[in-house]
Amino acid sequence: MQKDWYQDLNEYIRLGEPKLEEKTVAWQTAIGLQAVDGLSTSNYLLETAKENIEGKITMKEAQSLIDSYYEERPVHLSDDERTEEADKVSSRIAEILSEMAFSFSPNEYISIHRKLFQGIYKHAGKIRDYNITKKEWVLDGATVMYGSASELRATLEYDFSQEKDFSYKGLSMDEIIHHLAVFISRLWQIHIFGEGNTRTTAVFFIKYLRTLGFSATNDIFAENAWYFRNALVRANYTNLQKGIHETTEYLEAFLRNLLLNEKNELHNRNLHISGLLNEEKVDIGDTKVDIENEKVDIQDKKVDIESVLSEKGSDFSVKTTVHIHRLFEKFGFDEVFGRSAVMELLELKGSGASKLLSNLVQADIIEPVSGHGKGKYKFKK
Numbered sequence: 001m002q003k004d005w006y007q008d009l010n011e012y013i014r015l016g017e018p019k020l021e022e023k024t025v026a027w028q029t030a031i032g033l034q035a036v037d038g039l040s041t042s043n044y045l046l047e048t049a050k051e052n053i054e055g056k057i058t059m060k061e062a063q064s065l066i067d068s069y070y071e072e073r074p075v076h077l078s079d080d081e082r083t084e085e086a087d088k089v090s091s092r093i094a095e096i097l098s099e100m101a102f103s104f105s106p107n108e109y110i111s112i113h114r115k116l117f118q119g120i121y122k123h124a125g126k127i128r129d130y131n132i133t134k135k136e137w138v139l140d141g142a143t144v145m146y147g148s149a150s151e152l153r154a155t156l157e158y159d160f161s162q163e164k165d166f167s168y169k170g171l172s173m174d175e176i177i178h179h180l181a182v183f184i185s186r187l188w189q190i191h192i193f194g195e196g197n198t199r200t201t202a203v204f205f206i207k208y209l210r211t212l213g214f215s216a217t218n219d220i221f222a223e224n225a226w227y228f229r230n231a232l233v234r235a236n237y238t239n240l241q242k243g244i245h246e247t248t249e250y251l252e253a254f255l256r257n258l259l260l261n262e263k264n265e266l267h268n269r270n271l272h273i274s275g276l277l278n279e280e281k282v283d284i285g286d287t288k289v290d291i292e293n294e295k296v297d298i299q300d301k302k303v304d305i306e307s308v309l310s311e312k313g314s315d316f317s318v319k320t321t322v323h324i325h326r327l328f329e330k331f332g333f334d335e336v337f338g339r340s341a342v343m344e345l346l347e348l349k350g351s352g353a354s355k356l357l358s359n360l361v362q363a364d365i366i367e368p369v370s371g372h373g374k375g376k377y378k379f380k381k
Contacts, residue, residue, distance in 0.1 A: 005031060005046050006222060012053050023053045023098065025217045029206070030093035031086075032222035036198040036229040038319040039086035044069055049094070059095045066091050085120050089196075092116050093203055102207045104164065106156045113193055113200040121195055127152050128194045135347070136237075137326050138230040138271050144237055147190035155190050159183070168212070177255050180209075181248040185235035198229045209259070220258040220266075226322055228254055230271045237273075244273055272329060323356060324365065333379045336372045 012024040027049040031041050045066060052062045070084050092115055102108065114125025133143040147155050163183050168176055188201045202221060209216045221228065231250035238246045250271050253264040269275075323346055330345055331337050342353040357377060360366045366377045 005041070006219070008046065009049065009053070012050075020053060022217070023094075025219070025222070026094045026097040027053065027090070028219060028222035029097060030090040033093060033199050033202055033225045034086040034090060035225040035319070035322065036202070037082075037195075038322050039082055040319045041086045041090050042083050045087040045090060048091070052094075059091075059098060063088075063091045063095065088120060089116050089199065093199070096203055097206060102211060104160070104208060104211065106153075106160050109156070109160075109187075109200065109204050110192075112204050113196055116200060116203070117196050123194045124196075127156075127192045130194075132191060132194070136230075136233050137329070138233050138268070139237055139273055142237070142239070142273075144189065144191075144233055147192065152190060152192045156187075156192055159186055159190065173260070177252050177259065178248065181235065181251040181255055185232050185248060185251060188232045189236045198232070201232075202228065214259050216258055220254065224254065224257075224266045227266045227268055227271070230268055234271050234273075239273075242273070268325060269329065274329070320356070320359070324360070328379060331379065333381050336369055336376045336378050338373070338376050 006028060009024050009028050012020045031045070031049070034041060048057075048062050048065050051057045052059060057065070066087050070087075096112060096115060110125055110127070117124035129149055131149050132146050134146075135141045135143060166179070166183075168179070171179070184201065184205050187204075188197060191197045193200065202225070206216050206221070227250075231254050235246055235248045235251050238244060253262075254266060256262040257264050257266065326346060327337070327342065331341075339350065339353045339357060342348065342357060343350060346353070346356075348356065357366070361368065361377070364380060367380045369376050369378050
């Protein structure tokens with residue numbers, strides 16, 4: 001789907017009708033959350049969402065249409081494009097967010113996963129029985145230490161009981177925001193499912209926030225889902241040798257925008273641990289000034305790629321945009337890379353990497369270079 005899906009749906013909010021706005025935000029959040037796994041939805045999903053928002057079809061009818069669409073049109077997707085999953089899960093998230101029913105319990109949490117991924121993952125609604133690791137871009141390829149398979153149910157129940165017994169009475173808003181950040185980051189860290197943890201956690205969290213009196217109906221999740229996931233990662237990663245400590249500061253900035261309508265800048269590049277590594281202890285005097293100047297140069301480069309994308313990337317999906325940012329964080333404007341490097345960094349198969357490179361060349365984002373062997377590229381300034 002093209003990048004303008006968000007603005008397309010925003011037209012309904014501009015009409016100023018509460019019912020239209022409620023449905024629109026549910027769909028925007030549902031579609032935006034697919035970015036946490038680098039997925040993007042189809043144009044058919046967008047058109048179906050519009051029909052639901054306009055009241056022409058019910059949510060159940062919307063889901064039936066999407067199911068029928070894929071039954072009648074078997075799609076053999078490449079490894080890096082799971083559009084069918086994105087479409088089906090989006091419609092299910094929109095339905096759950098439109099429902100008023102909610103129970104703060106481990107069973108509700110597990111039930112949401114089952115509803116979202118039934119027929120998509122064999123393990124939908126099932127607690128994993130194996131340990132997992134995940135290479136994280138924001139950690140330069142390192143992984144968070146996720147919950148141990150043998151203790152998942154007990155850990156989940158403990159976190160729920162702690163939160164259920166917690167009293168928010170008398171707390172300042174800063175303290176409330178901090179506590180919510182700690183709670184949701186711990187819940188996510190357990191990672192009780194094989195896949196789909198972040199989308200499940202986000203949907204559950206939005207529903208829980210409503211029971212606390214927060215509407216959570218603005219565009220923060222819709223537009224910053226990948227930031228949300230990276231903030232959860234940074235809240236659960238410590239590396240003392242590198243001077244990196246787990247922190248909820250990024251998650252709190254996200255929540256302040258979500259719940260208080262603040263305008264904190266939410267840039268994924270600011271969460272990457274390389275920012276901390278660039279700030280390692282330096283000698284006094286001129287050396288420190290040089291390091292600071294170096295950091296400014298790095299920031300300028302990162303701003304440059306965003307301006308390039310805004311000029312040339314109007315048709316990029318969320319998934320492709322995420323891939324571009326990851327590639328640029330690794331190689332910048334000056335380093336040369338090829339298909340094998342793309343495959344390793346983005347965990348794509350050969351066909352997916354080749355297709356991405358071809359699309360970026362056509363979009364004038366990267367260019368072929370000579371003198372480095374066949375099939376080498378670099379970002380175009």
